[in-house]
Amino acid sequence: MTIHKKMFDDNDEQPTVMVSGGFDPVHIGHIRMILEASKHGNVIVVANSDEWLFRKKGFVFMEFEQRAEILSAIKGVIKVSGVDDSDGTVCEAIKRLKPTYFANGGDRAKHNTPEQAVCDDIGVKMLWGVGGNDKANSSSDLVERVVVSSKVSDR
Secondary structure, three states: OEEEOOOOOOOOOOOEEEEEEOOOOOOHHHHHHHHHHOOOOEEEEEEOOHHHHHHHHOOOOOOHHHHHHHHHOOOOEEEEEOOOOOOOOOHHHHHHHOOOEEEOOOOOOHHHOOOHHHHHHHOOEEEOOOOOOOOOOOHHHHHHHHHHHHHHHOO
């Protein structure tokens, strides 16, 4: 599923900034990253698949279609796209969408960003620490807090 929001003329050569992640659930760190990325151009959000989420976390809190709809409503986002992330990366989407920039949040650096090589190969510029140099929150931590809280309230 890809959601498009037309924000400019087809002839307009606005730079595009790709951000990616699980966004499950969307939290303040994601919002800060997307809003800061929008200062560099029109934002394309690549949301990982439900299969990727399950492989990484062991659960899917919110299905892709719902995450995509929420993400598309954020100011500056012109497109939300899925990705073939069966290799554990969003390289397929970078090659397909060819953004001007690939933005990475505060928990990413050259040593843990496998997409660096494909960006270098096709001329996509890397942006680091977008949304802040510290990870503002973690979707996994938010879900864990709910699980722990619900177990405590069951007593």
